[in-house]
Amino acid sequence: MTQSKVTNTFVELSAQIRRFVSRIVLPDDVEDIVQETFVKSYEADLKQDIKYTHSYMLKTAKNLALNHVAKWDNKHNDSLDTSDDYHQNLKSMQLEDEVTSKERFLLFCRATEQLSQPVRKCFILKKVYGMSQKEIAEQMCLSESTVEKHIAKGLLKSMQYMQQQEQDTHAIEKTVTATRRVGK
Structure with a gap:
């Protein structure tokens, strides 16, 4: 059985993903995000052909890490839950990154x-x-x-x-x- 393109890409990029994610989340959460990156990428590849697996996997890792931080912030800072500015800034930053x-x-x-x-x-x-x-x-x-x-x-x-x-x-x-x- 041959390995999938996503599996090969993950093996090749896992150290880079680990370093990248460690800049965003706490050290205890890095491995969870890295593993979730592989799972999400693998699931997506089963549903559709991912043409640029490197880019897709790195973008997935970034989004998972940012979402993890946002969830942590929401859980631990009640003031952020009520702040429309925070959510608006987060959406604006994501849109700017995408553009x-x-x-x-x-x-x-x-x-x-x-x-x-x-x-x-x-x-x-x-x-x-x-x-x-x-x-x-x-x-x-x-x-x-x-x-x-x-x-x-x-x-x-x-x-x-x-x-x-x-x-x-x-x-x-x-x-x-x-x-x-x-x-x-």
């Missing part, structure tokens, strides 16, 4: 579109699908050295593109802010 995540993903997609076909394919197989260089080399009939160079080039060019786009966005925001001040 930011989607914007970063779209920026990543645009960055990869700038890459040549072989570089793009190697880079995406490695970074999105988590394939090893050896697996990519076999699938694309390339040497591992060539795959390694393509991945490095893809990473460098994508990072440069994303940094340039973020600088351009900040420059536009500054211009808009300055224009608004002059117009007042």
Whole structure:
């Protein structure tokens, strides 16, 4: 019997998930959140095909940890139960995180579109699908050295593109802010 994609991803990411979750919840709760991450991801994979298991699993861990903290806060702070501001801020933060995540993903997609076909394919197989260089080399009939160079080039060019786009966005925001001040 072969292991599922979710199981393989969990084995690969469990230490990273543990570190990430430990920044959010108390040490006694880390293992529970990590285990619940696997269970929720596995159950979701049974119901639907999860295309990006790494992202899905990390997002699940984050949400479970944040929900755990919110439940703990609600249980231990009566004042928070009656505070509409707290709930509104929590919803606002979650929405902001979701929007930011989607914007970063779209920026990543645009960055990869700038890459040549072989570089793009190697880079995406490695970074999105988590394939090893050896697996990519076999699938694309390339040497591992060539795959390694393509991945490095893809990473460098994508990072440069994303940094340039973020600088351009900040420059536009500054211009808009300055224009608004002059117009007042």
